[in-house]
Amino acid sequence: MRKMVTKRVTFRLYPNKSQVQKMHYWRRLHKDLYNACIANRREQYKRYGSSVSYFDQQNTLPAFKETWPEFKELGSHA
Secondary structure: OOOOOOOOOOOOOOOOHHHHHHHHHHHHHHHHHHHHHHHHHHHHHHHHOOOOOHHHHHHHHHHHHHHOHHHHHOOOOO
16 A cells, blocks of 8 residues: 655745735635535525535535625635
8 A cells, every 4th residue: 555645835924014904804704704604504404404515505606706795805715
């Protein structure tokens, strides 16, 4: 059996004041988006007894970003 070797690279960020503010803003948007997705899953299960998959939620993100333009700044990978 062959073992897979993984390599780790760590980068240190030294952001300026405006970059720090932007990163905190993005972090808050990510938190809000995550919490909205969890609430959506719970509500869907309570009302209809069916679960929402990750891919179902992922496919609704473009429409969500059209409704909430501030979330357009977030990358699709996050």
